[in-house]
Amino acid sequence: KLSTRLDTVASFVEEGATLADIGSDHAYLPCHLVKLGRIQKAIAGEVVKGPYESAVKNVRKKGLSDEITVRLANGLEAIHESDGVDTITIAGMGGPLIASILSNGHEKLQNVKRIITQPNIHASSIREWAVQNGWKIIDEEILKEDHKIYEIIVLEQGHAQYDDLEMMVGPYLLDRKSNVFIEKWTRESDEWKRVLGSLENAGNTNEIIEKKEQLQKKINLIGGVLSN
Ligand code: SAM
Numbered sequence: 001k002l003s004t005r006l007d008t009v010a011s012f013v014e015e016g017a018t019l020a021d022i023g024s025d026h027a028y029l030p031c032h033l034v035k036l037g038r039i040q041k042a043i044a045g046e047v048v049k050g051p052y053e054s055a056v057k058n059v060r061k062k063g064l065s066d067e068i069t070v071r072l073a074n075g076l077e078a079i080h081e082s083d084g085v086d087t088i089t090i091a092g093m094g095g096p097l098i099a100s101i102l103s104n105g106h107e108k109l110q111n112v113k114r115i116i117t118q119p120n121i122h123a124s125s126i127r128e129w130a131v132q133n134g135w136k137i138i139d140e141e142i143l144k145e146d147h148k149i150y151e152i153i154v155l156e157q158g159h160a161q162y163d164d165l166e167m168m169v170g171p172y173l174l175d176r177k178s179n180v181f182i183e184k185w186t187r188e189s190d191e192w193k194r195v196l197g198s199l200e201n202a203g204n205t206n207e208i209i210e211k212k213e214q215l216q217k218k219i220n221l222i223g224g225v226l227s228n
Pocket of ligand 1: 025026045046051073075076090091092093101
């Protein structure tokens, strides 16, 4: 059985999609979707030998070698033009790493319809990448599993604008303000306040003043949300 985190990522993959799961590790996500019959064909890409081998083994064990091609490759290099990939999932990495994988492989994205990302940290770097590269957010999810909070951002081609608060916390998540969302941002905001407090007596170099201003700005932005 898939984790709730991966199951939620999977739920955004459309029926009949041709999927590339980048950083697939054990290839649980494509295996799950093919076994469900939701998709018929997938690529599992891995850059590290150990996880790549575990993906190959797992796909073979489940008898899915005809449907799932596992490739040892860096980022979107796992995708070949003839694959006809229309959906990409990248889960379980930091937001900046996911954004750099998308940037480095941007020529592979031309015919891609949907990108589903699950950044472990710094989800805002994915929103920034999207805005700068002609993708828009079509949905988001936030969930808690084993005391960890995860965000999922779903992108499709198009243009959209978001204000600073939406870029930070996500336009759809902000709109819904779920309990998990409130918990996450209360935690973050408490941490920023703690750091800000610890900088009170840290001197007055430009660097420290700038850092304090940044923290205060974020505290103010989220404060408006949490006080409602
Ligand atoms: N996607 C799975 C999940 O969400 O459960 C596995 C997540 S695992 C923590 C991250 C995987 O991404 C690792 O197996 C790592 O080797 C792989 N990875 C990191 N950078 C990569 C890159 N540039 N290209 C392909 N895979 C990468």
